[in-house]
Amino acid sequence: MDAAIYFHPEAYTTTGPKLMGRNAAGESFLRGYLAYAKATRFWAVIQDPAHLRAFEATARAAGRAEPVTAVTNATLGNLARPGTLYHPAPGLGEHAWRRAAYGHHAWSLCGITHTTASATAMDAIAELLTAPVAPWDALICTSSAVRENVGRVIQAQADHLAARLGIRRVVLPQLPVIPLGVHTRDFAFSGDQRQASRAALGVAPDDLVALFVGRLSFHAKAHPLAMYQALEKAAQGLPPGHGVTLVECGWHANAAIAAAFAEAAAAACPSVRVVTLDGRVPENRRTAWAGADVFCSLSDNVQETFGITPVEAMAAGLPVVVSDWDGYRDTVRHDEDGFRVPTLMPEAGLGGGLALRHALGVDTYDQYCGHLCMLTAVDTQATAQAFSRLFASPELRRRMGESGRRRAREVFDWSAIIPRYEALWAQQAELRAAKDQDGPKPPHPWPARMDPFSAFAGYPTGRLGPGTMLGPAGGDVEETLRRVAGCRKLAMVAYAEALFPTEEETRAILDRAASEPAPASELVGFAPRQRRAFLLRALPWLVKLGALTVRS
Known part of the structure; x- marks a missing residue:
């Protein structure tokens, strides 16, 4: 059972100036995982390219020759391939919100408790009731006493939400007890x-x-x-x-x-x-x-x-x-x-x-x-x-x-513990597959990070949608194209190059608008379906440059 490991070198080493329990546990886990995992490919969720090199070096030193694939924030959707993200801490909430943009069924989350006494840890546990965690997620409790502690915090938070908001239903991750391992x-x-x-x-x-x-x-x-x-x-x-x-x-x-x-x-x-x-x-x-x-x-x-x-x-x-x-x-x-x-x-x-x-x-x-x-x-x-x-x-x-x-x-011994991790991850995948898939996607899957054009919809005079009528702002198409091309080279414009239509797409849009004003949806209708939303979003940019104008 493959899983993506959320990897930062500091969390998996005891060579730092402070030897904390979580460092020792992380180093021991990674060594055990690389020794006994039945993975066909290793996945590392990283924030820095240097971290991938560190993970690869550790895997090779452990004698593992399987390919290593990086997942970054820019490629987060690729977590659907391994199917599970293992994060060496209890904070599943942040990862659940990030996953929401791809669908709650996209992959499973698996965290683990270390200390549960700190404010950060207690907040993370309480957040399990309000973040979009799912029954196919899991927070590993390393002892039965910790599981009881986690349960007490969850119950206190549930009581608070029931009194304040009248909630009657909570959705929680699994809370399996799996001990730490040793070599x-x-x-x-x-x-x-x-x-x-x-x-x-x-x-x-x-x-x-x-x-x-x-x-x-x-x-x-x-x-x-x-x-x-x-x-x-x-x-x-x-x-x-x-x-x-x-x-x-x-x-x-x-x-x-x-x-x-x-x-x-x-x-x-x-x-x-x-x-x-x-x-x-x-x-x-x-x-x-x-x-x-x-x-x-x-x-x-x-x-x-x-x-x-x-x-x-x-x-x-x-x-x-x-x-x-x-x-x-x-x-x-x-x-x-x-x-x-x-x-x-x-x-x-x-x-x-x-x-x-x-x-x-x-x-x-x-x-x-x-x-x-x-x-x-x-x-x-x-x-x-x-x-x-x-x-x-x-x-x-x-x-x-x-x-x-x-x-x-x-x-x-890790030879006994790693199979328990893999069995848990397989069970999470089965639960995810057996559960009915999400219904209609909510309009705001991550409310605190919603589409800015929705969050700030009250700011502009108007909004450009598929039915907005657009026409040429003046001048022929070739002249307008030269002007747009010149603007694209300006430093104050070029920094956002990734948001712009290509020159060929810009020409197609302006050619269509030149004959007569048309709805925005028609101006981008020439493009493949998966590209149309991108071009629709870019049309205000052409208005901004004076290449198009809004017609009533």
Whole structure:
């Protein structure tokens, strides 16, 4: 099943200065798509010719020899050929409006959620009720928790529209739950690699290594205090001669945040040795994964939606300790692949003021997420117990690690995920084909971008239509043609050359008008049917140049 990929290089790379979750997810998806897609041709929707070259280079590097075809805004109708546009974000509304000009059945749209907490994401979800999305469109939700969140926003918007406009019917896209994927082979490490990594980390033979991978952001990712406190309790229970090293592999946004992490670790887990690695460096990530004994991610932030790092940890054969939070609940099986520890947040109805401060710009998005995080609790005692059980039992670590590794390979490897994407796209195509085709095309398929000659119809004295009578403005045809040809060369005219009839068409129009005034439809009647509307639109230009005049 072919699909067109909306492609901007920045969205599919982790080599930029900031390693965001959406970048990692985009890069991993594209690599997986090129590895496992059954496409016969690749389609890239681009805004810049350089982006096509980047897509082609990526495809060729992945060993794909199939042709690559670009789709631009000027050739948007060509999306009907692949039949599906995949956009790596939740904003389907803009693409649905653009599609409206070609007919709602022209192709399907498929988006995906990343964070749903930002104003942009929430607006995009709410817009699904007013934009011309269709049942053959889809917004992939990466976890069941995200799907519930999306449903809540949609229902709130539907309630608003029902109260304000009395709507009784809504048309929504599908909301399938498909997780993000990983390349499990990237996380297979040998015994020698493990030993080398532990040596690089300076870990003693009997020490235990806990690992966190991800952005080191206490306000927008995972607040580390619960992890620090739990590790300290677990470390205190170890036999003499056994220590704990915590590896934090990620990046701090600035020096102040780095200092805040160091201060908190020193205060909350003084018995734990903390090593910080720059996670933007691939070799550092490999060292971290290969050298760890246990993975931990206690996400408590609404900015998170799926959480790819626990799945990567499972692929690496590590037992995991995670918060019972959003997508972690779908990926990590409690007491099988590791432990999910309880989380707690205030009941509904107590956060309206926080939402309003964010909406009005009093608080930034980072402040909004950070404030919510501070009011969300992770069970530190349960986390400490999970660490203690894993630290005390190599057999438990081995069993849970192997269970997670099998699950990652069978469920979350891109070889399993890409077929689910292709099955979704095929289903969307079937729905589109089975549904009755659009009836009469609405006069204004995109109301906010309507035909300007309709939108501004009240501006002119009159409007030129098929029945408007036109005659020569004076002089013979040859003289008029020379004058028109001269005007066409003027800089203030030539910039719009694409709007003008050809010289041959101009001659045919003027020849017909020379004999006697005639309706505009007759003046352009010589042209092929598909060309007549273009010529009819151009007739005011000939009036503008003084070649024709309106007759009563």
